[in-house]
Amino acid sequence: MDRISMKIGAVFFITILLVEGILFYFLHSSIIHSRIDEELASLQTRGNNHRDILETSYLEETIHHITSMESRTETHVVITDRNGEIVSASIPVDRTITEIIEKSPMHIVRDGLILEDDWQDKKYIASVSPLDNNGAVYMFKNTQRVQGLIARLNKHFWLAGILLLSSMAIITLFLSRFITKPVIKMNEATLKIRKGDYSVALPRLGNDELGELGESIQVLADDLNHIKKQRNEFLASISHELRTPLTYIKGYADIAGKDGTAPEDRSRYLQIIHEEASKLSELIKGLFDLAKMDENTFTIHKEKFELCAFLRSIHSKIEPSYIDKEITLNLICDGEVYIEADPIRFEQIILNLLDNARKYSEAGSTTTIEVFEKSGKTHLLVKDEGKGIPKEDIPWIFERFYRVDKSRSKALGGSGLGLAIVKELVEAHGGKITCTSQLHAGSTFEIIL
Numbered sequence: 383m384d385r386i387s388m389k390i391g392a393v394f395f396i397t398i399l400l401v402e403g404i405l406f407y408f409l410h411s412s413i414i415h416s417r418i419d420e421e422l423a424s425l426q427t428r429g430n431n432h433r434d435i436l437e438t439s440y441l442e443e444t445i446h447h448i449t450s451m452e453s454r455t456e457t458h459v460v461i462t463d464r465n466g467e468i469v470s471a472s473i474p475v476d477r478t479i480t481e482i483i484e485k486s487p488m489h490i491v492r493d494g495l496i497l498e499d500d501w502q503d504k505k506y507i508a509s510v511s512p513l514d515n516n517g518a519v520y521m522f523k524n525t526q527r528v529q530g531l532i533a534r535l536n537k538h539f540w541l542a543g544i545l546l547l548s549s550m551a552i553i554t555l556f557l558s559r560f561i562t563k564p565v566i567k568m569n570e571a572t573l574k575i576r577k578g579d580y581s582v583a584l585p586r587l588g589n590d591e592l593g594e595l596g597e598s599i600q601v602l603a604d605d606l607n608h609i610k611k612q613r614n615e616f617l618a619s620i621s622h623e624l625r626t627p628l629t630y631i632k633g634y635a636d637i638a639g640k641d642g643t644a645p646e647d648r649s650r651y652l653q654i655i656h657e658e659a660s661k662l663s664e665l666i667k668g669l670f671d672l673a674k675m676d677e678n679t680f681t682i683h684k685e686k687f688e689l690c691a692f693l694r695s696i697h698s699k700i701e702p703s704y705i706d707k708e709i710t711l712n713l714i715c716d717g718e719v720y721i722e723a724d725p726i727r728f729e730q731i732i733l734n735l736l737d738n739a740r741k742y743s744e745a746g747s748t749t750t751i752e753v754f755e756k757s758g759k760t761h762l763l764v765k766d767e768g769k770g771i772p773k774e775d776i777p778w779i780f781e782r783f784y785r786v787d788k789s790r791s792k793a794l795g796g797s798g799l800g801l802a803i804v805k806e807l808v809e810a811h812g813g814k815i816t817c818t819s820q821l822h823a824g825s826t827f828e829i830i831l
Contacts, residue, residue, distance in 0.1 A: 429521035464516035627658035690715035708745035743768035
C-alpha cells in the first residue's frame with residue numbers, strides 16, 4: 383500500500399542527495415581553497431612584516447629577535463644574505479627547506495612570492511620576501527598543521543552532512559507520505575470498487591488535480607452503486623413483470639381448457655390471457671428495442687412532415703383514454719411546422735410521454751402538448767399537472783429500468799423502460815430531451831429538434 387510513497391520518497395531523497403552533494407562538494411572545495419589562500423597570504427604578510435623590520439634595523443640583535451619569536455610559533459623563518467647564504471633560521475634547515483630556497487627566482491617582486499603551495503604532498507608551504515640588500519626572508523609552515531586544520535574542517539562538514547541527511551530523510555518521508563496520502567486513499571477506493579464494493583466515501587482531497595481525480599472516483603463509485611442498485615431492482619422488477627402475466631396466462635389457460643368451463647367464463651378467461659399476453663409482448667418489445675439500440679442496429683427512416691397535423695392525429699387517437707380518466711388533453715400548435723423525423727418512431731416518443739402523463743395525473747387535471755419554434759429549433763413540450771418527480775430523481779429518470787415510485791409504478795404497469803426508450807429515440811433523431819418537475823405540481827418534458 384505504501385509502495386508509491388516509497389518510490390516518491392526514494393526519488394525525492396536521491397534528487398535532493400545529488401543536489402546537496404554537489405552543493406556540499408563546491409562549498410567544501412571553496413572553503414578549503416579559501417582557507418589555504420588565507421594561510422598562504424598570512425605567511426606572505428608575515429614575511430613582508432619581518433622584511434620591513436629588517437630593512438629598518440638590519441642588526442644581529444634584530445635578526446636574533448625575529449628568529450627567536452618565530453621558533454615559538456607555527457611558522458618558521460629563514461633569513462639569507464645577497465649570496466643566498468643562510469644568515470639565521472628559527473628551525474634547523476633540512477633538505478626540503480634548502481630545495482625550496484634554491485628554486486627561488488633571482489628577481490622577486492616587492493610584495494613577495496609564494497614558493498610552495500602544495501599543502502597535501504609537500505612538507506612545507508613557503509613564501510619569500512626580498513630585502514633591499516639583496517637578501518631575502520623565507521617563511522615556512524609545516525603542512526601537517528595545515529592538514530590538521532583541514533581535517534578538523536572536514537570533520538565539521540561530515541557532522542553537518544550526517545545531520546542534513548538525517549533531517550532530509552525525515553522531511554522526505556513526511557513529504558512523500560503527505561503527497562501520496564490522497565493517492566493511497568484513491569487506490570484503496572479503487573480496490574474496493576474492483577471487488578464490487580461501491581460504498582466508497584473519499585474525503586475532499588484538495589483543489590488540485592489529485593482532488594479532481596478523487597472527486598471523479600467518488601462520482602464513479604456513486605454511479606456504479608446506483609447502477610448496481612438499479613440492476614438489482616430491475617432484475618426483481620422484470621422477474622415480477624414476467625412472472626405475473628405468465629402465471630395468469632398459465633392459470634387461466636388451465637381453467638379455460640377444462641371441460642366443465644362455461645362458454646362465457648372461457649371467453650372471459652381468454653380475454654384475460656390476451657391482455658396479459660399483450661402486456662408481456664410490450665415488455666419484451668421494449669427490451670428488444672433497447673437491445674437493438676445498444677447494438678447500433680436500430681434504424682431511423684427520416685422524412686419531412688408537418689408536425690401540427692401529425693400531433694392532431696395523435697391527439698384524436700389518444701384523447702378517448704384521457705376522457706375516460708376525466709383528464710383534459712390540449713394541443714397548442716399554430717401554423718405549419720415541418721420537421722424531419724421517422725413518423726413511426728416519433729409517434730412512439732409522443733405516445734410514451736402522453737401515456738406517462740395520463741398514468742400519473744389525477745381526474746380534473748390538464749395535460750398540454752405545445753409546439754413552438756425558437757432560434758431555428760423546434761421545441762415540443764408535454765406538460766401535465768400530475769404527481770411530479772422529486773428533485774433528486776430527475777437526473778436518473780431517463781435511465782433504463784429506473785422508476786421513481788416503485789410500488790405505484792408496479793400498480794400502474796410501468797417497467798421503467800418508457801423514458802429510456804424515449805431518450806434513445808430522441809437522440810437517434812439528433813435531438814435532446816429534458817425534464818423539469820415539481821412535486822404535486824406536475825412535470826414538463828421538452829424535446830428540442
